[in-house]
Amino acid sequence: xxxxxxxxxxxxxxxxxxxxxxxxxxxxxxxxxxxxxxxxxxxxxxxxxxxxxxxxxxxxxxxxxxxxxxxxxxxxxxxxxxxxxxxxxxxxxxxxxxxxxxxxxxxxxxxxxxxxxxxxxxxxxxxxxxxxxxxxxxxxxxxxxxxxxxxxxxxxxxxx
Amino acid sequence: xxxxxxxxxxxxxxxxxxxxxxxxxxxxxxxxxxxxxxxxxxxxxxxxxxxxxxxxxxxxxxxxxxxxxxxxxxxxxxxxxxxxxxxxxxxxxxxxxxxxxxxxxxxxxxxxxxxxxxxxxxxxxxxxxxxxxxxxxxxxxxxxxxxxxxxxxxxxxxxxxxxxxxxxxxxxxxxxxxxxxxxxxxxxxxxxxxxxxxxxxxxxxxxxxxxxxxxxxxxxxxxxxxxxxxxxxxxxxxxxxxxxxxxxxxxxxxxxxxxxxxxxxxxxxxxxxxxxxxxxxxxxxxxxxxxxxxxxxxxxxxxxxxxxxxxxxxxxxxxxxxxxxxxxxxxxxxxxxxxxxxxxxxxxxxxxxxxxxxxxxxxxxxxxxxxxxxxxxxxxxxxxxxxxxxxxxxxxxxxxxxxxxxxxxxxxxxxxxxxxxxxxxxxxxxxxxxxxxxxxxxxxxxxxxxxxxxxxxxxxxxxxxxxxxxxxxxxxxxxxxxxxxxxxxxxxxxxxxxxxxxxxxxxxxxxxxxxxxxxxxxxxxxxxxxxxxxxxxxxxxxxxxxxxxxxxxxxxxxxxxxxxxxxxxxxxxxxxxxxxx
Numbered sequence: 001x002x003x004x005x006x007x008x009x010x011x012x013x014x015x016x017x018x019x020x021x022x023x024x025x026x027x028x029x030x031x032x033x034x035x036x037x038x039x040x041x042x043x044x045x046x047x048x049x050x051x052x053x054x055x056x057x058x059x060x061x062x063x064x065x066x067x068x069x070x071x072x073x074x075x076x077x078x079x080x081x082x083x084x085x086x087x088x089x090x091x092x093x094x095x096x097x098x099x100x101x102x103x104x105x106x107x108x109x110x111x112x113x114x115x116x117x118x119x120x121x122x123x124x125x126x127x128x129x130x131x132x133x134x135x136x137x138x139x140x141x142x143x144x145x146x147x148x149x150x151x152x153x154x155x156x157x158x159x160x
Numbered sequence: 161x162x163x164x165x166x167x168x169x170x171x172x173x174x175x176x177x178x179x180x181x182x183x184x185x186x187x188x189x190x191x192x193x194x195x196x197x198x199x200x201x202x203x204x205x206x207x208x209x210x211x212x213x214x215x216x217x218x219x220x221x222x223x224x225x226x227x228x229x230x231x232x233x234x235x236x237x238x239x240x241x242x243x244x245x246x247x248x249x250x251x252x253x254x255x256x257x258x259x260x261x262x263x264x265x266x267x268x269x270x271x272x273x274x275x276x277x278x279x280x281x282x283x284x285x286x287x288x289x290x291x292x293x294x295x296x297x298x299x300x301x302x303x304x305x306x307x308x309x310x311x312x313x314x315x316x317x318x319x320x321x322x323x324x325x326x327x328x329x330x331x332x333x334x335x336x337x338x339x340x341x342x343x344x345x346x347x348x349x350x351x352x353x354x355x356x357x358x359x360x361x362x363x364x365x366x367x368x369x370x371x372x373x374x375x376x377x378x379x380x381x382x383x384x385x386x387x388x389x390x391x392x393x394x395x396x397x398x399x400x401x402x403x404x405x406x407x408x409x410x411x412x413x414x415x416x417x418x419x420x421x422x423x424x425x426x427x428x429x430x431x432x433x434x435x436x437x438x439x440x441x442x443x444x445x446x447x448x449x450x451x452x453x454x455x456x457x458x459x460x461x462x463x464x465x466x467x468x469x470x471x472x473x474x475x476x477x478x479x480x481x482x483x484x485x486x487x488x489x490x491x492x493x494x495x496x497x498x499x500x501x502x503x504x505x506x507x508x509x510x511x512x513x514x515x516x517x518x519x520x521x522x523x524x525x526x527x528x529x530x531x532x533x534x535x536x537x538x539x540x541x542x543x544x545x546x547x548x549x550x551x552x553x554x555x556x557x558x559x560x561x562x563x564x565x566x567x568x569x570x571x572x573x574x575x576x577x578x579x580x581x582x583x584x585x586x587x588x589x590x591x592x593x594x595x596x597x598x599x600x601x602x603x604x605x606x607x608x609x610x611x612x613x614x615x616x617x618x619x620x621x622x623x624x625x626x627x628x629x630x631x632x633x634x635x636x637x638x639x640x641x642x643x644x645x646x647x648x649x650x651x652x653x654x655x656x657x658x659x660x661x662x663x664x665x666x667x668x669x670x671x672x673x674x675x676x677x678x679x680x681x682x683x684x685x686x687x688x689x690x691x692x693x694x695x696x697x698x699x700x701x702x703x704x705x706x707x708x709x710x711x712x713x714x715x716x717x718x719x720x721x722x723x724x725x726x727x728x729x730x731x732x733x734x735x736x737x738x739x740x741x
Contacts, residue, residue: 039579039580058617058618059616059617060616060617061615061616061617062616063616064616065616066513067511067512067513067614067616067617067618067619068619086619087347090207090240091237091239091240092239092240093239093240112513113513134346134348134373134374135374136373136374136375136579136580137374138348138349138373138374138464138582140346140347140348140373141208141209141236141237141343141347141348141349141463142237142239142240142346142347143347144346144347
């Protein structure tokens with residue numbers, strides 16, 4: 001079948017294109033980058049054991065590490081960078097371990113700054129358990145030692 | 161001067177003196193005073209997140225003499241940080257040594273020095289200041305409102321400073337929306353928002369959404385009372401009972417009959433927030449109460465670090481609703497009427513190793529109940545904002561100065577209600593006819609930026625505060641760089657003579673979004689000879705109110721830009737030539 005108005009074809013196409021421009025307040029799928037940080041999936045938690053080879057309280061910029069303190073743990077399968085966050089070694093109740101100590105760390109392995117980082121929620125050392133993140137992976141402003149402070153729940157607020 | 165003239169002058173002066181002293185009677189003319197309520201959130205000298213709220217009484221005779229006041233400070237950690245102010249008294253603000261001094265350049269920049277009874281506060285390493293002294297930087301947008309930041313090397317923070325107008329009668333039958341954020345007794349970050357109503361006896365009832373360390377709960381507020389706050393108490397009172405599920409100690413400061421600042425003064429947890437009245441709209445909110453808007457959401461200072469700023473439009477009612485939806489928030493069958501929203505946002509989570517997204521489109525559905533409480537559910541990401549609408553006639557950023565028509569007041573408070581981020585924010589109506597353009601931004605503005613920078617070794621907070629001239633996008637400012645840990649350049653900066661320069665251009669999207677270009681916002685500290693480039697994006701609500709965000713990797717800030725009645729003197733502009741960061 002021949003088109004009766006071949007000259008109009010491009011204009012019709014253009015008109016359709018105009019109508020196809022995105023219109024605000026429609027819920028059609030929007031291709032977007034996630035605006036949330038890497039999620040901490042507690043179902044993917046693993047427990048690693050090893051010997052602390054280095055305690056990094058404040059990494060230098062040259063180390064290109066995630067901010068906050070770290071334990072470099074030598075495990076059977078290799079060296080692991082256990083990230084403890086910015087508050088774990090602060091204050092009187094902070095995590096206290098030294099190179100050569102045996103530790104057990106619980107957390108989730110993630111890729112951060114192009115490197116494998118073990119985002120650590122629990123550190124067990126010298127018979128103590130330090131809770132430095134909650135089950136959603138948020139670092140706590142203060143470390144709980146041996147269950148002090150317990151785990152987070154919505155009913156334990158103590159806020160406004 | 162001749163001898164006779166001198167005598168005449170002396171006689172006149174003596175006569176004035178006698179008259180001024182009441183002719184010898186012991187009568188003291190009371191000095192008229194004004195109270196200003198302030199609050200701020202930031203990082204204190206022990207590198208702990210802290211909150212402060214208070215009221216300062218100032219003479220209204222033009223001398224700005226500090227007459228007294230009271231404040232509450234709380235970093236929620238008496239073991240490793242400072243702790244909270246003694247309760248129930250709080251910290252007394254002593255007139256002796258306290259002062260408010262304006263920069264003589266007429267910009268509205270000022271320094272407020274408060275000598276408090278809390279000797280744990282202040283720059284202990286500064287022998288020139290007595291223990292308990294705090295110094296705040298102020299940038300006045302008008303005589304009744306300023307942005308405020310602690311500026312004494314001991315702490316840094318950002319907040320608001322507003323004229324206090326106490327209600328003539330108790331709050332009665334008044335409905336409020338509120339948000340607050342901080343951390344709980346476990347040290348978990350917390351953000352919460354909700355709505356409540358007051359009866360004539362101070363009883364509070366309502367509903368709160370709580371994001372406690374990523375765990376979400378809804379709490380019915382009951383058995384809570386608002387204690388009496390009178391002139392003699394500087395409008396400070398105590399809320400008894402819990403707004404989120406736990407009995408706790410919360411103090412409040414009345415700014416006006418429709419605005420209250422609230423601060424948690426518990427020993428091992430802390431938070432600060434605000435409650436805004438819903439006015440005549442209480443009980444009648446609908447999806448249509450929220451239209452085209454700009455918004456800003458931020459985490460918790462030096463704790464949960466991120467900023468998101470954006471703009472969206474709304475369609476308040478779904479187009480395929482069956483049965484035909486009304487605008488009262490629910491269908492006849494009880495299900496919520498869902499409106500839709502779509503917009504553009506800029507987000508920076510990079511200080512904590514997260515992503516940066518710029519001019520990112522988003523959309524979703526929303527619902528606002530008649531009580532003003534609702535939510536925005538982003539379909540383009542796993543994000544939920546709790547939303548709490550305020551009186552449409554109330555200027556959230558400057559409660560004493562409603563915007564003149566045809567500009568829109570009102571808006572809403574926001575709380576991030578998902579398991580991945582914890583923060584609070586604001587939503588302001590955006591002018592639509594026409595949408596703001598950079599050439600129409602107010603010629604004089606004040607600005608506040610609360611930022612964090614992670615240099616790979618540590619993370620620290622800094623603040624920028626000041627007044628600026630805006631001329632067709634050319635931003636020329638003067639004010640304060642406060643970097644008490646030297647996180648920005650390696651050099652500690654506390655410079656009240658800093659300059660700020662940028663050229664903002666409209667991004668062409670037609671949504672009131674302006675960009676400085678990469679490194680195009682330049683802050684210069686003459687005192688330390690440091691020049692710091694930033695990459696900034698601003699979203700314009702109406703030419704008088706903007707939110708901005710810093711978008712470089714590892715560094716971010718959020719905060720407001722507001723129209724000012726003061727004038728930044730010409731001659732402060734310097735070439736925007738970044739030197740280092």
